[in-house]
Amino acid sequence: MGFKASVGIVVARALRPAILGLFCLGLSGPSAWAAAADGSPVLRIHGSNTVGAKLAPKLIAGLFEAKGLQSVRIAPAGRENEQFITGIDDQGRPVRALVAAHGTGTGFAGLKDRTADLAAASRPIKPTEAQSLAALGDMRSAESEQVIAIDGLAVIVNPANPVQSLSVEQVARFFAGEIANWRELGGANVAVELHARDDQSGTYDTFKELVLGSQGKVLGSSAARYESNDALSQTVSTRPGAIGFVGLASVGQSKALAITDGDSQPMPPSTALVATEDYPLSRRLFLYADPKAQSPWTREFLSFVHSPAGQAIVDRSGYIAQAIAPIKLPVQASMPPPYQQLATEAERLTVNFRFAEGSAQLDNKAQRDVTRLIDYLESHGKKMNAAVLVGFGDARNDPARTALLSKLRAMAVRRELARGGVLVKEINGLGDQLPVASNSEAGRIKNRRVEVWVY
Structure with missing residues (x-):
């Protein structure tokens, strides 16, 4: 399905x-x-x-x-x-x-x-x-x-722009006015034009927090401001040097770039990566x-x-519904051995459980997701010894404590699933391995997660 x-x-x-x-x-x-x-x-x-x-x-x-x-x-x-x-x-x-x-x-x-x-x-x-x-x-x-939904902030450019991906740091430098010409990053000799949402926008607040704030930058004064996502995207699609940011549903005729954060791989704002909230600019x-x-x-x-x-x-409407589905991940050499085995033999589900710093308490979304996960496993005949929980933490000075917390978070999810009659096959804590974001505060929240895999 x-x-x-x-x-x-x-x-x-x-x-x-x-x-x-x-x-x-x-x-x-x-x-x-x-x-x-x-x-x-x-x-x-x-x-x-x-x-x-x-x-x-x-x-x-x-x-x-x-x-x-x-x-x-x-x-x-x-x-x-x-x-x-x-x-x-x-x-x-x-x-x-x-x-x-x-x-x-x-x-x-x-x-x-x-x-x-x-x-x-x-x-x-x-x-x-x-x-x-x-x-x-x-x-x-x-x-x-x-x-009510998951969205991704897409960084968009003109469709003819040859640049395919940017890091969060590079995006911040663009919007701070520090990169003036696309040729500085291998693009055409075209001046950069900035297009941003206005100060009342939650999209701008999210961009300011996840991109500008994480890099200690402020928005450049030359940026054109918009109250509407669609109006911004329409303009970017017609301007060769333009770069902007919009909600996932408003990419329109513009081109969305893949984004990296810290040590993560370039991630496009795809359905699966946004659903798991691994994509750096998901929200x-x-x-x-x-x-x-x-x-x-x-x-x-x-x-x-x-x-x-x-x-x-x-x-x-173009957003990501709160549903659960399996996805097959390709095996990569950078994966730790237990994770490589999972990628070879099992499928990852498009649900992640995330936690506050030092906490194993589920938030409001996670509480609903527990119910969704129980019913998904039941409907697919996987309530008994089919699910694997993999916990992750954020990089800290005490790797042993990080590894312990990552396993404790997986145990917390297991406990909630057990109340719904689910017997988990295995839990694992991989500490700060396989980060999906940088070690900034917002990034650490993304890295503190429990993934769900099924055989």
Whole structure:
């Protein structure tokens, strides 16, 4: 079964309890979802352009259709980067939702002043933002923080540009204005043009953290700024010297470069590498809700997003759905012997579990992924002695401690799987071997991981 084809099976099993809970509440028909008496939106999503430009409107439209609303359509709301999603209920009344995609920061502001029901974010909530919303509750709790898809930040150039790959350091130097001509890296004698998202963008925040910040750089003053991913990509595709960055779904006619980080191999923003979050510029896409007070529409929408239908929309929109599928890795001489054996005899699954520094506690996404993994193994007859867990750590001064922590993390995943009736064949801790990122703070988070393999 291919990666995309597995979306429905995996997510259907993983979200079965939540979906059943909705039907127990009797919220399955359009009559339960009356239009607002004053005609105001029944659901308001503010925030990330990456989430809001395409994905959120399509997800709302999918929910409306699933609820039996008629004549569902998406249309501009009269202001740039804002859209209404409308439908007609079973009594002939219009129902509408609003998506305002002006940047991740505006979503948290909307939650705070209660002009938004959900904040769309293309990065995790910042400590300062969580503190400003503390009156609502714990914004990092499972009730608030929802990972809805995986995205990759693609570094894009004109299709005719001969350069195929760049390191994170080189990308940072480009955008800091330190590389002025493509011939410095083997390209044509063409001046470099910088194209970047604006300061309200979660895409820019992620780029600033993963690229510029990791190298101690700041964005060059000559960069053209954009509120929209698609507009940026369209411009880059027509300019010979252009370089920019966009969400994975917005590469369009531009060319995406392979990226290296530290000692990693060049990695293109492929489906599998983004799904495992190994690609250096991969990221999670989020929705944040009030953890205590959510309207029926908000609760239903969040459940729909995680459902088979919702994740299928994620997939069709060009992002990576939270599904699990096997991939075959080629054996490489640089792999340690136990890993070479796995690559020869087994397949790796497109799910990774990652941890905070010094921690073996699963985050919100990992908790959902445990359920998905259990159901994947069950549906493929691999619950008994077929799965292998391989833990990794980040480079530290104490290799023995790193190796121990990497194995402890694998043991933590094994413990959670055992609660679902899975008997793991083997666990292994490979310490700081096979890094997928540099030893920067963001890179260390990526390197601290548990991979899942199946025979």
